[in-house]
Amino acid sequence: MISRNENLSNPLSSSENSSPLIPNEWPEEGKEILRSCPVCSGFERSVLHPELTDRIFFCAPGVWSMYRCDDCRCGYLDPRPTPQAIGLAYAEYYTHAAPQEEVFLSSSTFIGRRLAFLRNGYLNVRFPRLGLTPSHPLGFRFLKYCPETHALAERDVRHLPAPSPGAKLLDIGCGSGAFVRRALSMGYLAEGLEFDAQAVSAAIGAGLPVHEGSLPNTGLAEGSYDVVTLSQVIEHLHDPIAALLEIHRLLKPGGWFWLATPNMDAPGHIQFGPDWRGLEPPRHLVLFSAKALALALERTGFNDIDFKPPGAVTKWFYKASFRISKNAKPDADIALPANLARLARRRDSLSLTNPVQGEELVVMAQKPF
Ligand SMILES: [Zn+2]
Numbered sequence: 001m002i003s004r005n006e007n008l009s010n011p012l013s014s015s016e017n018s019s020p021l022i023p024n025e026w027p028e029e030g031k032e033i034l035r036s037c038p039v040c041s042g043f044e045r046s047v048l049h050p051e052l053t054d055r056i057f058f059c060a061p062g063v064w065s066m067y068r069c070d071d072c073r074c075g076y077l078d079p080r081p082t083p084q085a086i087g088l089a090y091a092e093y094y095t096h097a098a099p100q101e102e103v104f105l106s107s108s109t110f111i112g113r114r115l116a117f118l119r120n121g122y123l124n125v126r127f128p129r130l131g132l133t134p135s136h137p138l139g140f141r142f143l144k145y146c147p148e149t150h151a152l153a154e155r156d157v158r159h160l161p162a163p164s165p166g167a168k169l170l171d172i173g174c175g176s177g178a179f180v181r182r183a184l185s186m187g188y189l190a191e192g193l194e195f196d197a198q199a200v201s202a203a204i205g206a207g208l209p210v211h212e213g214s215l216p217n218t219g220l221a222e223g224s225y226d227v228v229t230l231s232q233v234i235e236h237l238h239d240p241i242a243a244l245l246e247i248h249r250l251l252k253p254g255g256w257f258w259l260a261t262p263n264m265d266a267p268g269h270i271q272f273g274p275d276w277r278g279l280e281p282p283r284h285l286v287l288f289s290a291k292a293l294a295l296a297l298e299r300t301g302f303n304d305i306d307f308k309p310p311g312a313v314t315k316w317f318y319k320a321s322f323r324i325s326k327n328a329k330p331d332a333d334i335a336l337p338a339n340l341a342r343l344a345r346r347r348d349s350l351s352l353t354n355p356v357q358g359e360e361l362v363v364m365a366q367k368p369f
Pocket of ligand 1: 038
């Protein structure tokens with residue numbers, strides 16, 4: 001649920017472009033103590049960030065400690081908000097904002113705009129029902145020579161296979177349904193699941209089939225989906241293992257699961273430390289390393305685990321992290337220094353060949369037949 005649109009007003013912020021108000025205390029009865037890793041149950045750990053606060057939206061009170069598990073290398077808050085109290089962290093959260101149509105990431109980049117006709121031609125071959133314009137008929141053949149655009153194009157369609165007739169897709173944490181709409185146009189019988197009632201209303205109002213509910217108890221029928229997607233959700237969940245087991249239950253044998261989440265081992269995390277945008281305390285409860293994610297997927301019954309290039313997302317993470325490092329409001333217009341912009345581009349290129357070294361982990365896995 002990372003939003004790439006942070007231009008929201010916030011009543012807790014000052015009217016200046018810097019020094020927003022410091023959040024108040026989180027109520028003690030609204031905290032729970034873990035003492036062990038929520039992914040692998042290991043007890044060995046070390047403090048990574050002792051004093052994190054919500055400097056993204058300045059709406060969640062409290063000061064939080066993040067530990068890194070010595071075994072699976074994931075990061076987790078301890079103590080953390082209880083499931084009953086977590087709503088405090090979302091009081092002014094962006095999912096309540098007016099629904100917006102998600103923009104194809106690849107249209108937001110210089111390369112993406114220049115190569116849009118090749119990208120569209122490529123995607124029209126992958127998913128003939130898309131009918132994107134303008135397109136070039138040789139796009140499918142030529143995009144392999146443009147790895148950055150290829151990575152973005154695949155990210156736009158979540159690396160999914162072309163649907164067989166009647167294939168069903170569920171997007172969990174779908175917000176107002178932007179990807180449900182896209183999956184429908186790709187040819188899937190697509191549905192969404194979303195916990196935020198306002199977002200569900202917006203999606204239904206737009207004619208999209210979206211259920212209200214959340215992981216791990218979705219209430220949906222076992223073995224009913226060919227594909228489940230989960231974008232920027234698992235890091236928000238109290239019990240990610242229970243969530244993965246539920247997704248496994250929802251899939252048909254041979255069904256595909258696609259997931260995206262911030263990467264605990266992201267270069268931006270090393271670069272910006274506690275100011276890294278991916279941390280988002282206390283809404284992000286667990287940050288996965290590639291090792292932790294692969295372990296969790298294996299233990300919940302998935303196989304064919306395949307990490308994919310996340311696409312050119314590094315500049316977005318770096319710009320947000322740089323803004324956080326300046327303690328500035330979400331809507332502050334602070335340019336990324338040129339050296340960091342160059343570094344972000346280099347990191348994007350490296351993630352093409354080493355996908356687990358990007359700002360996000362993007363992975364596909366299969367439920368065995
Ligand atoms: Zn662990």
